[in-house]
Amino acid sequence: MGAIGAAMxxxxxxxxxxxxxxxxxxxxxxxxPVLKVLAVIPVVVAMNGVLGNFWALPIGRxxxxxxAILAAGAANLAIVxxxxxxxxxxxxxxxxxLGAVAAEVVLFTVLFSAFRRR
Numbered sequence: 001m002g003a004i005g006a007a008m009x010x011x012x013x014x015x016x017x018x019x020x021x022x023x024x025x026x027x028x029x030x031x032x033p034v035l036k037v038l039a040v041i042p043v044v045v046a047m048n049g050v051l052g053n054f055w056a057l058p059i060g061r062x063x064x065x066x067x068a069i070l071a072a073g074a075a076n077l078a079i080v081x082x083x084x085x086x087x088x089x090x091x092x093x094x095x096x097x098l099g100a101v102a103a104e105v106v107l108f109t110v111l112f113s114a115f116r117r118r
Contacts, residue, residue: 005046012039030089037093044100051107064110072103 012019016035020028052065076099083091 002043002046002050005043008042008046009039012036012042034089034093037090037097040097041100044097044104047104048100048107051104051111055111056107059114061111061114064114065107068103068107068110071106072099075099075102 013036016032016039017029020031020035024031052068056062056065076095079098080092080095083095085091087094
């Protein structure tokens with residue numbers, strides 16, 4: 001899963017100018033930096049699948065996954081609220097990406113400590 005997510009992220013990152021031009025048209029060049037920032041999302045979602053579905057759920061940590069997702073949503077809203085007015089769409093994309101990364105950091109940290117206690 002992680003390799004597929006990383007491959008999707010790499011393709012989105014490196015082909016962003018071409019994807020934007022082909023899918024949206026030549027007048028949407030300003031969307032390229034937004035797509036490059038959002039390119040981190042596939043690898044983060046893949047890691048969420050690994051940590052959440054393959055580690056947390058089998059050991060009965062469903063509430064942990066839910067809390068991590070809720071924390072990511074709160075972090076996403078807070079970061080976007082701060083960055084969006086100042087930096088526009090790129091700031092919104094950064095907020096979304098940082099919110100997703102925050103969820104993974106929380107999930108990994110809690111799971112790591114849970115496995116360490118065993």
